Amino acid sequence: MKRYNTLNDELKREFGTKVMKLSIDGGFTCPNRDGKVGSRGCIFCGEEGSGEFAGSRLDPIRVQIENQKSLLSRKWNTDKLIIYFQNFTNTYAPVERLRKLYYEALSIEGVVGLAIATRPDCLENEVLDLLSEINERTYLWVELGLQTIHEKTARFIRRGYPLEVYDEAIEKLKSRNIKVVTHVILGLPNESREEILETVKYVGKTHTWGIKLHSLYIQRDTDLYRYYLKNPFPIMSKDEYVSLVVDGLTLLPPNMVIHRLTGDGKRELLFEPKWTLDKLSVLSSIDRELKIRNTQQGERYKNI
Numbered sequence: 001m002k003r004y005n006t007l008n009d010e011l012k013r014e015f016g017t018k019v020m021k022l023s024i025d026g027g028f029t030c031p032n033r034d035g036k037v038g039s040r041g042c043i044f045c046g047e048e049g050s051g052e053f054a055g056s057r058l059d060p061i062r063v064q065i066e067n068q069k070s071l072l073s074r075k076w077n078t079d080k081l082i083i084y085f086q087n088f089t090n091t092y093a094p095v096e097r098l099r100k101l102y103y104e105a106l107s108i109e110g111v112v113g114l115a116i117a118t119r120p121d122c123l124e125n126e127v128l129d130l131l132s133e134i135n136e137r138t139y140l141w142v143e144l145g146l147q148t149i150h151e152k153t154a155r156f157i158r159r160g161y162p163l164e165v166y167d168e169a170i171e172k173l174k175s176r177n178i179k180v181v182t183h184v185i186l187g188l189p190n191e192s193r194e195e196i197l198e199t200v201k202y203v204g205k206t207h208t209w210g211i212k213l214h215s216l217y218i219q220r221d222t223d224l225y226r227y228y229l230k231n232p233f234p235i236m237s238k239d240e241y242v243s244l245v246v247d248g249l250t251l252l253p254p255n256m257v258i259h260r261l262t263g264d265g266k267r268e269l270l271f272e273p274k275w276t277l278d279k280l281s282v283l284s285s286i287d288r289e290l291k292i293r294n295t296q297q298g299e300r301y302k303n304i
């Protein structure tokens with residue numbers, strides 16, 4: 001038993017068995033890259049649009065799903081699938097194209113749900129209507145890349161929208177009963193430990209469904225890498241990260257679903273921190289720290 005509410009456990013409760021999540025590239029771009037909001041993207045975003053483990057955008061999504069299924073099915077041993085539209089901004093296209101892609105994914109044998117990663121400023125009414133329709137038919141969650149609540153950091157990372165836009169997006173999604181997962185990066189430059197935990201607390205107080213926490217990692221194909229070479233900044237050690245994550249978990253609501261507690265950098269592209277490559281070691285260190293402190297997710301939530 002974990003001392004936090006994992007996605008694995010949540011999906012087992014929902015579907016009665018393990019569910020495999022497959023990441024695909026729907027061929028989207030991002031308004032923070034195509035000039036609508038910005039042209040260079042978020043400072044940490046790589047050439048593949050924060051989706052280094054998805055299928056190839058050159059393949060139709062059916063082919064991407066079949067390829068990943070055969071790669072991962074031995075490890076997961078289940079025929080239930082959730083398709084994760086991961087790369088770039090997966091609601092940033094004409095709604096008819098979105099409809100075609102989402103329904104194509106849902107038509108594949110074994111698919112029991114969709115996860116859609118997007119920006120909070122890419123949820124126009126007709127997109128929300130489509131998401132509501134999908135939500136009525138299947139298991140759906142929408143992932144939003146917040147990363148931080150602090151405007152100075154948001155400007156530094158070139159996120160391209162203010163906090164109010166995130167607040168409005170989660171209200172719109174919640175009012176339609178659509179599950180929301182928020183991405184938060186721990187260790188962004190010039191953020192103190194207290195500031196990082198303020199972001200975690202803030203997300204906890206939204207009462208949205210899930211959260212992804214991961215450490216900042218620097219990939220060689222990003223502007224962050226070029227910035228770091230000229231302006232090196234402190235990078236968290238594994239011990240600092242583990243301690244911070246455990247603090248963060250105690251501040252979250254006990255029922256919030258924890259989708260991720262480690263970074264997801266690609267080995268060939270990762271510059272620092274190298275310890276993020278050993279995910280199992282990071283996760284077991286988090287488990288150990290929770291045990292040593294005799295604490296768990298939500299322990300301090302009631303005191304906030």
Ligand code: SF4
Nearest residue numbers: 030032041042045088
């Ligand atoms: S919003 Fe996502 S895809 Fe767009 S630049 Fe930022 S991280 Fe990359």
